[in-house]
Amino acid sequence: MHTVLIDDDYISIFLTTRILQRENFTDTITSFQLPQEAIHYLQDAMPDQVPDVIFLDLNMPIMSGWDFLDTLKPLEAQLAGRCSIYILTSSVAPSDKLKAEEYSLVASVINKPLDGPKLQAIRTQVLENRS
């Protein structure tokens, strides 16, 4: 299992990384504080080395989580079935959940902080999605 974290907040990256490690969720973790760099990374990884899971923050300067998803649109078909995107946000605004439904690549919206039970549910979902 390969996981990518995209979040401009270094404490949040630290925290999520530590929880993923504790729960043995993934073999490798790659994290980005700039979504633009994550885009380049994904383009280079296509099609065989795309990550299984991406945790994506929404509120970031210059390129927001939504901008990231829009930029990824052309790759949607190639990513479908290989890569699940989870929006990991501190936002509790219902409008964000509604908007997420417009993006087929988004598996679910998770409220920060990530914890054991949430990760367990995600693991189950990812495995189902793959099979």
Next chain:
Amino acid sequence: MSESAQFVNSEQRFRSLFENNLDFILFQDRNGVILDVNEPFLQLWNCSKADVLGRGISDFLPPELIPVFREKLIQAFQGTRVQFNVAVQFRGAEPRVLNISKVPLRVDGSVRGVHMVARDITDLTASHQMIEQQAKTLNTIFESITDALFLVDRDWCLTFVNREVERLLQIDRQQVLGKNLWTLFPDEVGGEFYHQYHHALAMGQAVHFEAYYASLQLWLEVKAFPSEEGLSVYFSDVTLRHEAQASQEKLAQDLHRQNQDLQQFTYIVSHNLRGPLANAMGLSQLLTAPDPDQATLLSHLQTSLVQLDVVLQDMNTILTVRDKQDVADVPAPTRLADVLNLVLQEMNEPLQQAGGQIIRDFPEDLHTHGNRAYIYSIFLNLLSNSIRYRSQQRALVVTITGSPHPEGGAQLTFADNGSGFDQEKAGADVFKLYKRFHTSPSGRGMGLYLVKAHVESMGGTIAVESRVEVGTQFFLFLP
């Protein structure tokens, strides 16, 4: 012979004039005895010349008029021509108004007799009275309508002014009638009223408009109708309606702003308040189990709590500024140069470290009526942004130019050659709270929000233009 013929001729001419005149004519001596009389007179009394000649005029007059005729006759015999009007009621006839002339006939310097000419002016008098009555009625109507009304002729001279005009424009009609409108109101020449009235008169079209009469701070609703004679102008004071509209618009704006504030508040709670809180929750959860890197966890926990506190303090600052927004105090004039000097002193060290240079180009006495603390905050925030987001490619230069605004206050341009931002992407978010356009070094997205709030609370405006790696320019107007 020829002299005699001329005489006869002249005599005949006189006789013809005398007999065929439509007026009643008679010739009297000093005692009022009738010596000659013309045909219309005889027809009026239906009698023959023989019945009249030798009798006194008094025999033909109603008793109450006898003294008047006698007195006038005496005046005429003194050598003056007299004229007077009398109302006469002859028996069995309609009342008539007669214009009487008594003309003395002088022979060798003395008055030998008097010609009395009576003209029936009953119809003429009636017409005059009717015209007078109509004018009076019209005047009463013009005076009693609630609209102000004035008339000007084609040379813009006032020919009529009603009482409401006197009241509204605080003028006295005796002082203005006959005078040129534009001489009386020189400030309005070239203004809205001037253009509308000229248009109406030139095109022969009625105009209807609302305009502000600055001299008395009145909003007037005006209708002007052109005619052959000139222009009739009706107007009324609609200042109250305008004020009501303005306050309604302000209310709507306030409501809109508060609504936006509320949305922004939700956003802050969702992202900026809950962000560090979520981190703190996650970190404390991790700390419940032993961790080899406990010190880092604790340090991050502390950072998250400090961030939380900063957000709460920010919100306090914002609410304070917003609350003061409606306080309509009029502060003393503030010299912008003084405030800028303070800010430059405060920012001297970071400016030196950044190798920055300030170019100022505005008059030393340039001033505004804004809140001094707000102006300080505006300069401080703009300058620290310029330093923070300076370009790594070149030395920072900040240029501050200013000039008095034509309508009072000051206009300022605050320009840097820094890293700029993508304006198309930033869009309407530039001045929004916690919106950031640079990843590093990180700001909170608070500065420009405060700048805008301060500018607007003083009644000013701010706009921005920015280009990536070229620089950013802020355009301010401070009243």
